[in-house]
Amino acid sequence: MSRFRLFLRLLVKAAWVRKDRALTALVSVGVVATMATAALTVYSDLENKLSGEFRSFGANVVITSHRGALTRAEIDQIRAVVANRGVAIPVAYAIALGPNNAKVVVGGTDLRSLRDLNAWWSIRDTNPSAGGALIGARAAEQFTPTGKAFDITFGANSLQIRPQAVYVSGLEEDDSRIYLDQAAFTALTGVDPNYALVRVEGRPTDIQHAIDQLSARLPDVEVDPVRQITETEAAVVGKTRSLVLASSAVVVILIMLSMAATFTSSVLEQRKDFAVMKALGASNRAVLFLFASEAALLALAGAVPGFLAGSGLAYWIGRVNFHAAILPQPALLIPVLVGSVVLALLASTAPLRLLDEIRPAAILRGE
Amino acid sequence: MFLRLLFESFRRQKRRKTLALLAVALGTSVATAMIAVGAGIGDKVSAELRSSGANLQVTPIEDTLDVNIGGVDLKPASQGAFISESDLPKMKGIFWRRNILGFAPFLTDQRTFVKDGQSFQAELIGTYFAQPLSYGNETFTTGVRSVNPWWKVEGAWPPDYRGWPQDEPAQVLMGSKLAAQYGLSAGDHLEIGARKLRVSGIVNTGGGEDLAVLAPLHVVQDITGDQNRVRRVVVSALTKPEDAFARRDPDKLSPADRDRWYCSPYANSIALQIREAIPNVRVEQIRQVEQNQGKVLSEVSGMMLLLTLAALLAAALAVSAAMAATILERRQEVGLMKSLGASNTAVATLFLTEGGLMALAGGAVGFAVGTAMAHRIGQTIFGSTISVHPVVLAVVICTALLVTFLGSAAAVRKALRFDPAVVLRGDA
Numbered sequence: 001m002s003r004f005r006l007f008l009r010l011l012v013k014a015a016w017v018r019k020d021r022a023l024t025a026l027v028s029v030g031v032v033a034t035m036a037t038a039a040l041t042v043y044s045d046l047e048n049k050l051s052g053e054f055r056s057f058g059a060n061v062v063i064t065s066h067r068g069a070l071t072r073a074e075i076d077q078i079r080a081v082v083a084n085r086g087v088a089i090p091v092a093y094a095i096a097l098g099p100n101n102a103k104v105v106v107g108g109t110d111l112r113s114l115r116d117l118n119a120w121w122s123i124r125d126t127n128p129s130a131g132g133a134l135i136g137a138r139a140a141e142q143f144t145p146t147g148k149a150f151d152i153t154f155g156a157n158s159l160q161i162r163p164q165a166v167y168v169s170g171l172e173e174d175d176s177r178i179y180l181d182q183a184a185f186t187a188l189t190g191v192d193p194n195y196a197l198v199r200v201e202g203r204p205t206d207i208q209h210a211i212d213q214l215s216a217r218l219p220d221v222e223v224d225p226v227r228q229i230t231e232t233e234a235a236v237v238g239k240t241r242s243l244v245l246a247s248s249a250v251v252v253i254l255i256m257l258s259m260a261a262t263f264t265s266s267v268l269e270q271r272k273d274f275a276v277m278k279a280l281g282a283s284n285r286a287v288l289f290l291f292a293s294e295a296a297l298l299a300l301a302g303a304v305p306g307f308l309a310g311s312g313l314a315y316w317i318g319r320v321n322f323h324a325a326i327l328p329q330p331a332l333l334i335p336v337l338v339g340s341v342v343l344a345l346l347a348s349t350a351p352l353r354l355l356d357e358i359r360p361a362a363i364l365r366g367e
Numbered sequence: 368m369f370l371r372l373l374f375e376s377f378r379r380q381k382r383r384k385t386l387a388l389l390a391v392a393l394g395t396s397v398a399t400a401m402i403a404v405g406a407g408i409g410d411k412v413s414a415e416l417r418s419s420g421a422n423l424q425v426t427p428i429e430d431t432l433d434v435n436i437g438g439v440d441l442k443p444a445s446q447g448a449f450i451s452e453s454d455l456p457k458m459k460g461i462f463w464r465r466n467i468l469g470f471a472p473f474l475t476d477q478r479t480f481v482k483d484g485q486s487f488q489a490e491l492i493g494t495y496f497a498q499p500l501s502y503g504n505e506t507f508t509t510g511v512r513s514v515n516p517w518w519k520v521e522g523a524w525p526p527d528y529r530g531w532p533q534d535e536p537a538q539v540l541m542g543s544k545l546a547a548q549y550g551l552s553a554g555d556h557l558e559i560g561a562r563k564l565r566v567s568g569i570v571n572t573g574g575g576e577d578l579a580v581l582a583p584l585h586v587v588q589d590i591t592g593d594q595n596r597v598r599r600v601v602v603s604a605l606t607k608p609e610d611a612f613a614r615r616d617p618d619k620l621s622p623a624d625r626d627r628w629y630c631s632p633y634a635n636s637i638a639l640q641i642r643e644a645i646p647n648v649r650v651e652q653i654r655q656v657e658q659n660q661g662k663v664l665s666e667v668s669g670m671m672l673l674l675t676l677a678a679l680l681a682a683a684l685a686v687s688a689a690m691a692a693t694i695l696e697r698r699q700e701v702g703l704m705k706s707l708g709a710s711n712t713a714v715a716t717l718f719l720t721e722g723g724l725m726a727l728a729g730g731a732v733g734f735a736v737g738t739a740m741a742h743r744i745g746q747t748i749f750g751s752t753i754s755v756h757p758v759v760l761a762v763v764i765c766t767a768l769l770v771t772f773l774g775s776a777a778a779v780r781k782a783l784r785f786d787p788a789v790v791l792r793g794d795a
Binding site: 028031172173176 | 440
């Protein structure tokens with residue numbers, strides 16, 4: 001029998017004869033690999049997932065032109081920067097007179113986009129057919145408690161407002177407004193949009209990058225981040241990430257140590273095998289090599305299912321919690337495998353050094 | 368005899384026992400730390416989200432429409448209704464007073480300011496910066512400094528005067544854009560009518576206030592002649608995320624349900640309680656803040672809950688693997704005891720008692736380590752400690768016992784199944 005075949009036989013038999021020992025080692029490696037994979041996978045996708053949630057806070061950048069309307073070119077520039085990572089909605093405002101000569105702020109914009117942007121508005125549809133106007137709850141209460149049409153005037157022009165929907169935002173200034181379709185607004189007031197509400201999606205750094213780009217490309221207008229929203233997003237996303245990282249590190253390191261303790265004690269129990277081999281003339285190196293290969297093999301066999309289970313766990317967390325899958329990260333496979341093997345090698349060969357000093361005869365006699 | 372066996376087993380197998388104890392202690396510290404962090408995260412993230420500003424707005428019920436474009440209030444101060452300032456501390460008397468973290472009143476007017484003979488028009492906003500107030504026996508400080516923490520001031524915040532300050536100019540803040548436009552900086556003097564103001568700092572809010580002059584509320588009341596009046600109040604309250612029950616109309620609920628609704632810190636029930644405390648106001652939840660915060664909060668806590676569950680499961684598996692490993696290695700002992708006439712029960716009792724002792728000791732050590740870690744995580748990330756509820760100790764010890772027993776029981780059963788003769792000869 002060649003040395004190699006003897007070696008293989010020893011390796012496989014050792015695991016096969018003591019199936020339960022191999023099983024406990026497999027379980028502990030598998031648990032570490034699962035936890036490490038799941039935590040790292042969730043962590044790597046967390047910023048995207050959480051930032052996505054802040055989308056619903058609405059516009060995070062406001063662009064204002066102080067020299068009249070935003071030009072066509074400027075609006076195109078804004079849209080080019082935002083591209084498919086958000087929306088930009090030009091808005092115009094004017095003060096008109098409602099019934100009883102009450103002053104009311106009227107806005108002109110694309111109503112559909114505005115409603116999508118301000119998704120937190122609670123909307124009561126009074127007449128969902130196309131056209132008409134979006135009316136703030138307080139303005140509606142004052143001008144049209146029953147949902148009937150009413151007139152507003154701007155200078156010499158007047159317009160009949162047919163309420164399409166009433167919205168509640170909770171902020172007095174929002175709820176006191178009336179929003180018209182851009183075409184109807186321009187016909188009434190002759191004013192073109194000089195504001196743009198912009199929502200940039202993405203991680204806090206992406207948002208900052210977009211703001212810098214907007215400021216650079218549009219020197220004549222003011223680009224203001226809505227700090228209330230951008231700063232909260234940065235703080236919450238940043239702190240949650242550090243929290244997940246810190247707690248995963250704690251979990252993975254502690255479980256790793258726990259696994260190492262199991263491995264070490266299992267190796268210590270094999271003192272007798274060690275002694276027999278040495279008594280039969282095996283060199284220290286040969287024995288060390290055998291134990292190390294056994295540990296490495298077990299670690300590999302535990303880490304692969306661990307990686308799969310961990311990816312599955314992360315996917316499930318994404319599905320349950322974020323309603324969007326957190327996809328497996330194949331790039332993590334190698335670090336997880338290598339980490340498990342290195343850990344198993346350390347945990348199993350370190351105690352052998354202790355045994356090195358003991359004479360085989362003493363162990364065999366049970367001393 | 369039993370005690371002696373137990374004692375000797377710990378005395379003679381120090382290394383083996385230490386390793387098993389280590390495994391149990393590590394597992395329980397994972398459990399403690401994760402339970403503590405998972406339970407504390409809600410409050411911590413909620414506090415972070417609170418820094419995105421007030422979530423309730425109080426306005427007079429009889430008010431005319433707001434005329435506000437680009438954050439600048441264009442409604443004349445003479446129009447519309449007011450809330451009386453002396454009613455505001457009553458908010459600290461409602462059922463959920465502890466959840467009212469702060470509030471800030473506002474009174475605004477368009478005014479003409481003069482700087483070195485050059486005059487300009489701007490919005491004058493009066494508010495509390497950090498106003499000390501009292502309600503009953505309780506004293507507290509509230510204002511925009513705590514409600515709107517994203518406001519940044521270069522220079523100093525002005526003091527909150529009780530009225531117009533004697534023998535000195537009243538200190539005010541200049542909005543950053545206004546200051547840039549008129550070349551004003553901290554320390555400059557302004558006039559409004561015949562009165563003198565001194566700029567104590569430049570404020571940057573990212574909103575309409577950047578184009579305004581911010582002054583202490585009582586100074587503005589003195590200028591506009593609206594003693595004891597404020598236009599609106601924003602309130603920052605700690606609320607429970609809205610669910611289907613929160614949206615129900617309290618008037619249509621059964622008395623028992625209404626009590627439950629009233630005694631839950633929903634934005635809607637806190638709004639109702641403020642309406643009851645302050646006459647003639649309407650209280651609306653600022654939906655942009657309130658609705659979205661709940662969503663973010665539940666996602667973050669949900670994720671931590673799932674990670675905690677996964678970590679608990681992992682810790683349980685690691686601990687029972689460690690226990691099983693130690694027992695499996697002791698088949699010869701089992702064989703010896705059995706061949707000397709020990710019953711299966713006696714052997715199992717010995718091993719399970721050993722396991723129980725290890726679970727207790729390891730659990731206690733693990734709890735201490737886990738608590739320290741949770742504190743450390745809270746301190747480094749949120750700047751405030753995460754407290755560990757004492758009940759976690761009981762939970763962790765019980766779980767450790769359970770997991771150790773489960774891990775040991777399987778291994779003991781397996782060890783007992785072998786024939787002592789075979790085990791002793793070393794053939795197994």
